[in-house]
Amino acid sequence: MKQADTYIGGVGAFVPRTVSVEKAVAKGWYPAEEVELHNLAGAAVAGDLPAPEMALHAAQSALKRSGRAPADLDLLLYASTWHQGPDGWPPHSYLQRNLVGGDVLATEIRQGCNGMFIALELAAGYLDAAPGRQAALLVSADNYGTPLMDRWRMGPGYIGGDAAAALVLTKETGFARLTSICTVTVPEAEELHRGTEPLFPPGVTVGRRMSFGTRNEQFRQQVMPKGESTAALFKIQRALMEVVERALAETGIEARDLARVAFMNYSEEIVEQRCMAALDLPMSRSTWDYGRTIGHCGASDQVLALDRLLMTGELGPGDHLLMLGTGPGVTVSSAVIQILDTPPWA
Amino acid sequence: MTAYRLIAFIQENLVPDDLDLEVDETTPLLLSGLLDSLRTARLLNFIRKELGVPVPAARLDPENFRDVATIVAMLEELESARSA
Numbered sequence: 001m002k003q004a005d006t007y008i009g010g011v012g013a014f015v016p017r018t019v020s021v022e023k024a025v026a027k028g029w030y031p032a033e034e035v036e037l038h039n040l041a042g043a044a045v046a047g048d049l050p051a052p053e054m055a056l057h058a059a060q061s062a063l064k065r066s067g068r069a070p071a072d073l074d075l076l077l078y079a080s081t082w083h084q085g086p087d088g089w090p091p092h093s094y095l096q097r098n099l100v101g102g103d104v105l106a107t108e109i110r111q112g113c114n115g116m117f118i119a120l121e122l123a124a125g126y127l128d129a130a131p132g133r134q135a136a137l138l139v140s141a142d143n144y145g146t147p148l149m150d151r152w153r154m155g156p157g158y159i160g161g162d163a164a165a166a167l168v169l170t171k172e173t174g175f176a177r178l179t180s181i182c183t184v185t186v187p188e189a190e191e192l193h194r195g196t197e198p199l200f201p202p203g204v205t206v207g208r209r210m211s212f213g214t215r216n217e218q219f220r221q222q223v224m225p226k227g228e229s230t231a232a233l234f235k236i237q238r239a240l241m242e243v244v245e246r247a248l249a250e251t252g253i254e255a256r257d258l259a260r261v262a263f264m265n266y267s268e269e270i271v272e273q274r275c276m277a278a279l280d281l282p283m284s285r286s287t288w289d290y291g292r293t294i295g296h297c298g299a300s301d302q303v304l305a306l307d308r309l310l311m312t313g314e315l316g317p318g319d320h321l322l323m324l325g326t327g328p329g330v331t332v333s334s335a336v337i338q339i340l341d342t343p344p345w346a
Numbered sequence: 347m348t349a350y351r352l353i354a355f356i357q358e359n360l361v362p363d364d365l366d367l368e369v370d371e372t373t374p375l376l377l378s379g380l381l382d383s384l385r386t387a388r389l390l391n392f393i394r395k396e397l398g399v400p401v402p403a404a405r406l407d408p409e410n411f412r413d414v415a416t417i418v419a420m421l422e423e424l425e426s427a428r429s430a
Binding site: 074231233234236240241244245251277 | 386
């Protein structure tokens with residue numbers, strides 16, 4: 001969807017210390033044969049620091065950088081991909097209590113790894129829906145260091161990283177403009193992240209380990225041969241190209257005009273083949289060099305990349321950043337951000 | 347020639363080592379599970395870079411990627427539209 005007058009006032013990031021792939025191999029956590037295959041370097045590991053605590057740090061930073069007070073906010077969206085705390089307890093309430101207060105409409109977005117894209121689209125629409133609405137705080141956070149999850153074998157071509165990212169979306173001008181945000185779903189691929197697991201009782205309630213790798217393999221071996229999902233994986237790549245074409249057209253630019261592209265923190269081959277080569281752009285315009293060091297941080301990858309590019313001076317006024325991602329569903333999302341000014345905190 | 351190059355690329359780069367499959371013009375690419383999202387991307391990148399034909403998202407119909415013969419037919423159509 002093309003965006004008119006939707007801006008970014010601040011971004012924030014919280015990335016804990018990283019553990020190298022080298023160490024993970026030595027400890028027997030990461031398979032040695034995957035090192036050369038994927039060329040990943042490490043993962044951010046938060047230890048026992050809860051995801052909502054990381055979310056609070058990133059949100060405080062984004063809000064401070066935006067120059068806004070909590071009272072300016074109209075909406076808080078909290079994107080999560082894994083358990084945040086006690087089940088049945090909403091993690092955004094932690095941010096309401098400790099940062100933004102109770103007069104802000106708040107909810108959790110559980111849309112997997114493109115939760116931040118969904119949050120952006122919902123927030124942009126919410127701010128537009130009534131006059132006087134000014135700003136929304138979007139935050140995402142995950143800590144995968146729990147029982148039932150193995151970050152080093154989370155899925156094919158990626159390692160799970162712990163982090164939080166936050167962004168303040170505003171109607172008044174900010175340092176960057178959100179020009180387009182698009183999401184499509186490939187429903188035929190719904191079983192890709194479900195595999196052959198029963199819907200009830202939910203796996204975590206019976207202590208079943210979580211592995212997208214296993215479920216993806218079940219989908220290929222047992223679901224696809226039945227017929228109706230045959231073209232599902234093909235259609236995911238088509239959807240990816242569709243949302244890119246749409247976001248670029250709505251922004252009025254071509255792929256070669258992109259200063260940088262932030263995809264998910266996946267293996268070198270996946271980032272190159274599925275994203276950069278498909279756009280006919282060199283890997284030097286990707287954010288993979290950074291992404292490979294922190295792992296795939298749930299819904300945070302693209303905003304962490306934006307924060308990093310700003311802090312290292314790799315994005316400047318006039319530059320366009322394409323953010324691209326996929327999530328279970330299978331949903332595929334894109335967004336284009338145009339940098340207007342170098343923010344004072346960068 | 348295009349069909350030959352596509353068959354060679356698919357055989358060498360997209361057929362998994364543990365799959366005993368001899369690719370020809372009519373091998374069903376989707377039914378045999380060859381075209382997952384990563385391999386689809388690799389095939390499209392080969393078509394654009396090595397065969398010189400960019401395929402827009404609107405033409406990414408599974409019917410066009412049923413086998414090498416349908417891909418060649420689509421590429422010829424895209425080529426003639428470009429040169430018209």
